[in-house]
Amino acid sequence: MKQGSPLAAKGQVNMxxxxxxxxxxGGAAVGSAAAYFLTRDSAFSGRVAVMEPDPSYQHCAxxxxxxxxxxxxxTAENIRMSLFGTEFLRHFGETMSVEGSRPDPEFHEGGYLLLATPDGMPTLHENQALQRSLGADIALLDAAQLAARFPWMQVDDLAGGALGMSGEGWLDAYGMLQGMRHKAIAQGAIYMPRRVVGIDHQRGHVSSVRLDDGQTVGCGALVNCAGTGAPALARLVGIDLPVQAxxxxxxxVQCPQPLPGCPMVFDPTGAYFRPEGTGFIMGIAPPEDQDPESFDFDVQYSLFEEILWPTLAARVPAFEALRSGRSWAGHYDMNLVDHNVIVGLHPAxxxxxxxxxxxxxxxxQSPAVGRxxxxxxxxxxxxxxxxxRLGWRRILDNDPIIEKNVV
Incomplete structure (x- = not known):
């Protein structure tokens, strides 16, 4: 353990x-990735505890x-994090194997397709140059090429699109989470079905945390991976974390007509769809003035009927006849400053x-951030x-990182 590590910092342990x-x-994807990378680091011989109040993970993002x-x-950092995520997934079964059992996150490299009108095409060109310089396999297609490759798509209003030829796609997120969790446990991490409700600190140093069962647990370092619960955790030490749920x-949905070669498609309106089993999943963010902080799990069916379905039926005529099936709602931990992760220490x-x-x-981004x-x-x-660059300094200085591809 290096001398500059916070684990070597001040603090007394109550024996x-x-x-x-x-x-x-927080023991979902980010917390479990952190636990995995910590427990596999040969320079670390300490004890790791993960506090996850919902071990079923039924409500986690x-x-x-x-x-x-x-x-x-x-943004270069976002590209590099996801490039690492792809490599992590490609070797997931081998890396996360426990006693010969190899988890399979079912990673399907079906690609992302970001569509653009004439006004949006210059941004795709600029982004693709950066993406390719960092090793991402992204191709630009004009409207005629889109029509030839995806004949089921309406392209009359489009100038083109950017298509991920490899490395992008979708997976079994729950399987990925459980694979990292089981490997972290096999390497010595302890998972406890508890919530942190108090933090004991003085002179800018955390010494212990209090749990919802009344226990007090000493710690050398505390990591806030609490998702939408992160702001409440930060407030326990007087820090204002600009994140809302x-x-x-x-x-x-089910569509009666097949869509051969369908990738994860993002319409210029922000609506998206991708294959899932024998059907498709789709979604769109609510209008900004109808997007308050929310903690319930009620599905926004009116959003589907009034905005999403008409928008995507105009893009894919076959969706006019779609049949809706199971739907669900979850939550983003939205960074209100610039929609990018805040990672690292706060100066306080x-x-x-x-x-x-x-x-x-x-x-x-969980594998890269966990590492x-x-x-x-x-x-x-x-x-x-x-x-x-993704640390607290930009937040405290009100100097946001502008990510042009927020989808």
């Missing part, structure tokens, strides 16, 4: 209480997401790490991918 070197609040991964961002509904506390505000990208957190905790610095 009468249980103590962990690292306590992770990972399990309720559209479960996809893309490289089509305009935003509800997103996902609709499963020297051993409280944040990984929050993913704004819908948490599952795909980054483990490096910060064990080595005191980013080692493989520098995510410094």
């Amino acid at each position: 009468g209480q249980q103590h962990f070197d690292v306590v992770i609040a 990972t399990a309720l997401s559209a479960a996809s991964i893309r490289h089509q961002f305009s 935003r509800k997103r509904s996902v609709f499963y 506390i020297d051993n409280l790490f944040f990984a929050n505000g993913f704004s819908g990208h948490g599952m795909q 980054a957190l483990s490096e910060l905790i064990v080595h005191g610095a980013f080692k493989t991918l520098d995510l410094s």
Whole structure:
């Protein structure tokens, strides 16, 4: 363990209480990735506890997401994180194998297709140049090429689109989460069905956390991976985390006509759809003035009837005859400043790490962020991918990172 690591920082341990070197609040994709990378680091020999109040994961964003991964961002750090996520998934079964059992996240590299009108095409060109320079396999197609490749799509109003030729696609997010969780446990991490409800700290240092069952647990470092519960956790130490819960509904439909070669399609309106089993899933964000903070799981059926279905039926005429099936709602931990993750230490506390505000990208960025957190905790610095620009400084300075491909 490096001397610059927060685990070597000040703090007294009460020997009468249980103590962990690292306590992770939140055990979904990001928290489990952090636990996995910590427990596999040869420079770390400490104890890791993951506090996850919902061990069924039925309400976590990972399990309720559209479960996809893309490289089509305009920010280099986002591209690099998702490129790592793809490689992580390609070797997932081997890496996460426990006693010969190889989990399969069923990663299907079906690609993302971001459609653009004439006004949006210059942005796709600019983004594709950066994406390809970093190793992403993205092709630009004009309207005629789109019509030839996807004859089931209406393209009259389009100038073209950007298509991921490899590395992008969708997967079983719950299977990915469980694979990382089981591997972390096999490597020594302890998962507890508890919620952190109090943080004991003084002089800018966390010494212990209080749990919802009345226990007090000592810790050398605390990691906030609590998703939509992250702001409440931050407030326990007087930190204002600019994250709110935003509800997103996902609709499963059957279409009587096949759509050969269908990727994950994003319309210029923000509506999306992709294959799922024998049907499709689809969704769209509500209008901004109808998108308040929300913690319920009520599906927004009016959004489907009034906006989503008409929009996508205009893009794919076969969707006029679709039949709706099971639908569900989940939540994004939305970063209100710039929709990008906040990762790392806040200057007010020297051993409280944040990984929050993913704004819908948490599952795909979880391997890279989990690795980054483990490096910060064990080595005191980013080692493989520098995510410094995604830290607290930009938030405190009100200097947002503008991600042009927020979808």
